[in-house]
Amino acid sequence: MDEITVKQYYNDYIIGCYGKENFVFVKGKGPWLWDINGKKYLDFFPGWAVSGLGHCPTRVVKALTKQLKTLMHVANNYYIDVQALCAKKLIEISFDGKVFFCNSGAEANEAAIKLSRLYGAKTGRYKIISMRNSFHGRTLATVTMTGQEKYSAPFKPLPDGFAYAQFNDMDSLRSCVDEKTVAVIVEPIQGEGGINVADQSYLQSLRDFCNRNDLLLIFDEVQTGMGRTGNWFAFQHYGVQPDIMTLAKTLGGGFPVGAMIAGKNIAELLVPGTHASTFGGNPLACAAAIAVMETIEEEHLCENVSNLSVWFISELKKLQKKFPVIKEVRGIGFMIGMELEVPGKDFVERCRKNGLLLNCTHDTVIRIMPPLGIKKSLLKKGLGIIKKSLKEEFNN
Numbered sequence: 180m181d182e183i184t185v186k187q188y189y190n191d192y193i194i195g196c197y198g199k200e201n202f203v204f205v206k207g208k209g210p211w212l213w214d215i216n217g218k219k220y221l222d223f224f225p226g227w228a229v230s231g232l233g234h235c236p237t238r239v240v241k242a243l244t245k246q247l248k249t250l251m252h253v254a255n256n257y258y259i260d261v262q263a264l265c266a267k268k269l270i271e272i273s274f275d276g277k278v279f280f281c282n283s284g285a286e287a288n289e290a291a292i293k294l295s296r297l298y299g300a301k302t303g304r305y306k307i308i309s310m311r312n313s314f315h316g317r318t319l320a321t322v323t324m325t326g327q328e329k330y331s332a333p334f335k336p337l338p339d340g341f342a343y344a345q346f347n348d349m350d351s352l353r354s355c356v357d358e359k360t361v362a363v364i365v366e367p368i369q370g371e372g373g374i375n376v377a378d379q380s381y382l383q384s385l386r387d388f389c390n391r392n393d394l395l396l397i398f399d400e401v402q403t404g405m406g407r408t409g410n411w412f413a414f415q416h417y418g419v420q421p422d423i424m425t426l427a428k429t430l431g432g433g434f435p436v437g438a439m440i441a442g443k444n445i446a447e448l449l450v451p452g453t454h455a456s457t458f459g460g461n462p463l464a465c466a467a468a469i470a471v472m473e474t475i476e477e478e479h480l481c482e483n484v485s486n487l488s489v490w491f492i493s494e495l496k497k498l499q500k501k502f503p504v505i506k507e508v509r510g511i512g513f514m515i516g517m518e519l520e521v522p523g524k525d526f527v528e529r530c531r532k533n534g535l536l537l538n539c540t541h542d543t544v545i546r547i548m549p550p551l552g553i554k555k556s557l558l559k560k561g562l563g564i565i566k567k568s569l570k571e572e573f574n575n
């Protein structure tokens with residue numbers, strides 16, 4: 180198929196709910212992507228954090244190929260060996276609990292909402308507090324929980340039982356809590372909301388507050404999880420453990436996998452008949468997730484992120500000194516935001532023309548999330564393109 184035909188078919192046959200950039204990508208390997216015209220791009224925002232191991236990661240491709248020829252799907256009324264193994268590994272790297280498998284971040288958060296409501300049922304509580312500028316998904320419940328009116332307003336009436344506090348602000352949280360509140364959900368680093376990093380003292384206070392008031396603490400680690408911050412999960416960075424954690428994105432290394440992990444006593448509430456997902460924990464999905472965990476472990480990707488991110492962030496901060504248009508550089512590990520004084524759309528476009536793919540979120544924040552295993556030489560190359568593009572775009 181040629182580029183014109185692809186775009187024509189989109190125009191004619193695909194619902195236009197995605198803003199589109201003018202590219203048809205046809206091949207990927209590691210940090211590289213190739214478009215239909217054979218042009219190669221360095222990808223510092225691979226698959227919106229889904230391709231955290233880069234494109235077509237070798238072990239994941241191998242594991243999937245093997246699983247494809249063995250067993251593609253059986254339903255969850257049977258035992259599935261790879262699902263069992265995947266869950267065991269996930270628990271070993273996270274916290275003592277049990278896993279519910281699903282296919283996306285929204286679905287994982289949906290499970291967390293339902294589980295919270297089961298937990299609150301015995302005391303008549305159901306309200307969940309989320310943070311302003313958060314992002315939790317696009318289903319009706321998760322988009323309501325997402326603390327950004329622009330995403331939910333068109334779909335009113337919205338489900339009941341959600342309230343919103345300011346991120347990093349305990350006073351704001353306390354003022355939202357009432358006798359109906361059962362849980363608090365937070366991203367340790369807000370992704371879509373502009374790479375806003377939670378303070379250590381905030382997450383610690385949040386944990387203490389939840390303990391004192393019998394509230395469940397949910398961490399949405401859909402974007403921060405699986406090595407992104409230089410630890411398996413961001414909560415480990417803070418030493419603050421949630422009661423429930425949701426995962427997706429990098430978990431499948433490019434294959435759709437979502438998961439909710441809940442502490443054992445809470446997890447027991449999801450008895451047969453309360454929740455399900457037909458594709459959840461599918462053999463292919465679990466084979467992919469196992470391969471992702473093995474890759475992160477055996478290729479020491481968390482170490483790579485920790486080692487390189489300090490240098491990389493300091494290099495970006497040097498650029499901030501040269502280019503006053505950069506308001507702030509912030510983040511942990513390879514979850515980095517470079518906030519501009521102006522909307523960042525044109526800058527991202529400029530980088531793209533120069534061969535580097537980035538993302539702009541929250542209007543002014545350039546989101547930089549290189550694949551976890553990237554080499555320093557390629558980070559340097561990316562930095563060079565960022566610098567060149569800053570010069571071109573802001574005439575410095």
Ligand SMILES: *Cc1c(COP(=O)(O)O)cnc(C)c1O
Nearest residue numbers: 283284285314315316370401402
């Ligand atoms: C992407 C994302 C989601 C939604 O995941 P989907 O797979 O698109 O449903 C939820 N929470 C966070 C923090 C995310 O980054």
